[in-house]
Amino acid sequence: MIPPAFDYHAPRTVGEAVALLGSLGSEAKLLAGGHSLLPMMKLRFAQPAHLIDLNRIDSLRGIREDGATIRIGAMTVENDLITSPVLQARVPLLPEAAALIADPQVRNRGTIGGDIAHGDPANDHPALSLALDASFVIAGPNGERTVKADDFFLGLYVTALAEDEILVEIRVPAFAPKTGWGYEKLKRKTGDWATAGAAVVLRLDAGRVSYARIGLTNVGPTALRATDAEAALLGRALDDASIDAAAAAAMAICDPAEDLRGDREYKTAMAGQMVRRAIRAAAARAQ
Numbered sequence: 001m002i003p004p005a006f007d008y009h010a011p012r013t014v015g016e017a018v019a020l021l022g023s024l025g026s027e028a029k030l031l032a033g034g035h036s037l038l039p040m041m042k043l044r045f046a047q048p049a050h051l052i053d054l055n056r057i058d059s060l061r062g063i064r065e066d067g068a069t070i071r072i073g074a075m076t077v078e079n080d081l082i083t084s085p086v087l088q089a090r091v092p093l094l095p096e097a098a099a100l101i102a103d104p105q106v107r108n109r110g111t112i113g114g115d116i117a118h119g120d121p122a123n124d125h126p127a128l129s130l131a132l133d134a135s136f137v138i139a140g141p142n143g144e145r146t147v148k149a150d151d152f153f154l155g156l157y158v159t160a161l162a163e164d165e166i167l168v169e170i171r172v173p174a175f176a177p178k179t180g181w182g183y184e185k186l187k188r189k190t191g192d193w194a195t196a197g198a199a200v201v202l203r204l205d206a207g208r209v210s211y212a213r214i215g216l217t218n219v220g221p222t223a224l225r226a227t228d229a230e231a232a233l234l235g236r237a238l239d240d241a242s243i244d245a246a247a248a249a250a251m252a253i254c255d256p257a258e259d260l261r262g263d264r265e266y267k268t269a270m271a272g273q274m275v276r277r278a279i280r281a282a283a284a285r286a287q
């Protein structure tokens, strides 16, 4: 299928891209890796008259350490996350989970910024960013603002990004010593989106959970932060009872759409299983 005709723009700076967004208005769409946008255009779900290609803006790519914060340019592709020594050492959940996204072709072009900005609860980075306590730097006509991942995902394909704004950077706190992590993703086959997924980051202090963040993939209209599940773990030892309590609390907030991956009951049950597995994986690494 061929998408409808559009005008193509290739700015070299974020300022130029923001100015183009301002002048072209709602007729324009940003193009990153194109792996979500182009399929939507081919299916006529999106028919932008203008595409503003971010691929020539060098400042939007790369992974840098800034003290205890890791700064990731929005146009950094999945493969660069997977192979980044900085991420492997300081936020190992990200490269490990990025390797579970789609297939090598998609990971060569698909960007972390596009994955987040798309606002698709089936994408993996939204739940990962909730578990990682990430923040997003957004550029617009009035300069930059920063939004926590907790406040970014507003509804199905709806985020805190305004029409004239660009996600420019993802900021992730580096893991403190003895942080454990896990991302469990149930999928029908390699290259598929999650039937249900769970991202867990936790720390233990004298055998009890002192820190926990849990994000859920594809079991609601947005990625979900499972705060009650986190509360079910905090201050407790990790045993069958506390892990079951966390899984039950996570399942209680699931509101998945029924589709070919399964019905609501199945997806909710699988979310519980993914939470259990991700907690156990994180616990083993936190020792």
Ligand SMILES: Cc1cc2nc3c(=O)[nH]c(=O)nc-3n(C[C@H](O)[C@H](O)[C@H](O)COP(=O)(O)OP(=O)(O)OC[C@H]3O[C@@H](n4cnc5c(N)ncnc54)[C@H](O)[C@@H]3O)c2cc1C
Pocket (backbone or CB within 6 Å): 029, 030, 031, 032, 033, 034, 035, 036, 037, 038, 054, 074, 075, 100, 101, 102, 103, 106, 109, 110, 111, 112, 113, 114, 115, 117, 118, 122, 123, 124, 125, 161, 165, 166, 167, 168, 191, 192, 193, 194
């Ligand atoms: C076969 C297949 C399997 C896939 N499986 C998975 C999977 O398992 N997990 C997963 O997470 N993803 C999956 N994806 C989606 C893939 O990761 C996409 O690359 C991703 O959703 C979008 O990133 P992109 O860079 O391609 O963005 P694009 O498709 O170019 O853009 C997506 C949307 O975000 C907007 N946008 C892009 N960048 C910015 C920015 N910097 N600021 C503001 N708005 C922006 C665009 O305007 C557009 O609306 C799959 C895709 C395919 C084709």
